[in-house]
Amino acid sequence: MKLIQCDNCSKFFDGICAFEAIDFSINRGEIISLIGESGSGKSTIAECISGIKNLTTGKVTKIANLKMQYIFQNPGRSFNPKWQMGKSLLEPLKLSKKLENSTQIDVYLDKLKLDKQLLTQYPHECSGGQKQRLAIIRAILCEPDLIIADEVTSGLDSENEQELLKIFKEISLSGVAILFITHNIKTIENFSDQVIVLKQGKIVEKAITKTILDAPKQDYTQKLLAASHYFTSRRKEFVRI
Numbered sequence: 001m002k003l004i005q006c007d008n009c010s011k012f013f014d015g016i017c018a019f020e021a022i023d024f025s026i027n028r029g030e031i032i033s034l035i036g037e038s039g040s041g042k043s044t045i046a047e048c049i050s051g052i053k054n055l056t057t058g059k060v061t062k063i064a065n066l067k068m069q070y071i072f073q074n075p076g077r078s079f080n081p082k083w084q085m086g087k088s089l090l091e092p093l094k095l096s097k098k099l100e101n102s103t104q105i106d107v108y109l110d111k112l113k114l115d116k117q118l119l120t121q122y123p124h125e126c127s128g129g130q131k132q133r134l135a136i137i138r139a140i141l142c143e144p145d146l147i148i149a150d151e152v153t154s155g156l157d158s159e160n161e162q163e164l165l166k167i168f169k170e171i172s173l174s175g176v177a178i179l180f181i182t183h184n185i186k187t188i189e190n191f192s193d194q195v196i197v198l199k200q201g202k203i204v205e206k207a208i209t210k211t212i213l214d215a216p217k218q219d220y221t222q223k224l225l226a227a228s229h230y231f232t233s234r235r236k237e238f239v240r241i
């Protein structure tokens with residue numbers, strides 16, 4: 001079942017293109033990775049899909065009452081500085097009438113190696129990685145249809161990164177779709193279903209993850225994989241630059 005469909009979407013800032021002629025859809029339970037070099041338009045696409053920013057042209061069609069959670073690249077943006085973290089986790093659950101899910105907070109704190117004590121701390125008393133993990137827990141407990149995860153693993157160590165990918169995979173199997181924006185191409189292997197490759201605001205390649213990783217068609221994609229050391233560490237036979 002399709003949750004979101006983007007048709008011929010474009011965004012310009014004062015005439016400068018952030019992305020152009022973008023078409024794709026996200027189905028229930030699907031994990032789509034959005035990759036591309038810095039400035040290729042990944043975050044702006046995510047922000048336009050979520051309604052944080054308006055499209056310049058094109059259309060995003062969503063199912064009725066789509067519940068979406070956006071996890072920002074910068075976890076500092078995610079919390080009210082005057083609230084203890086526990087309150088920041090509970091308030092959206094109250095609003096979305098999912099307060100019963102608060103019993104799972106401890107389970108996720110444990111999975112993501114966070115001390116319960118953090119719930120009594122304020123954002124300025126938490127590290128970036130701790131805030132990021134708490135933002136992720138909050139998003140999951142709201143039981144959204146779609147999570148937009150913008151570079152959410154960048155502040156995490158590899159153990160937490162692996163645990164997070166496992167959690168995302170589990171919730172996707174229960175029907176949550178994930179738009180996963182990343183620079184770290186190694187994270188998408190055995191994780192995402194499809195990959196969209198962006199270059200200067202345009203989709204240059206879109207395919208199932210295995211195809212993109214094993215047989216990228218575009219030079220640009222090959223260079224992205226090489227730059228992330230994907231080829232050099234895992235597929236020496238593909239090294240071309």
Ligand SMILES: Nc1ncnc2c1ncn2[C@@H]1O[C@H](COP(=O)(O)OP(=O)(O)OP(=O)(O)O)[C@@H](O)[C@H]1O
Nearest residue numbers: 013017018019036037038039040041042043044045
């Ligand atoms: N508010 C803004 N005003 C003007 N230009 C912007 C604005 N936001 C983004 N852009 C431009 O749009 C383009 C796409 O930016 P975007 O942040 O979406 O890229 P990105 O792929 O997410 O980059 P990164 O990986 O570095 O986060 C860039 O050229 C950027 O400079």
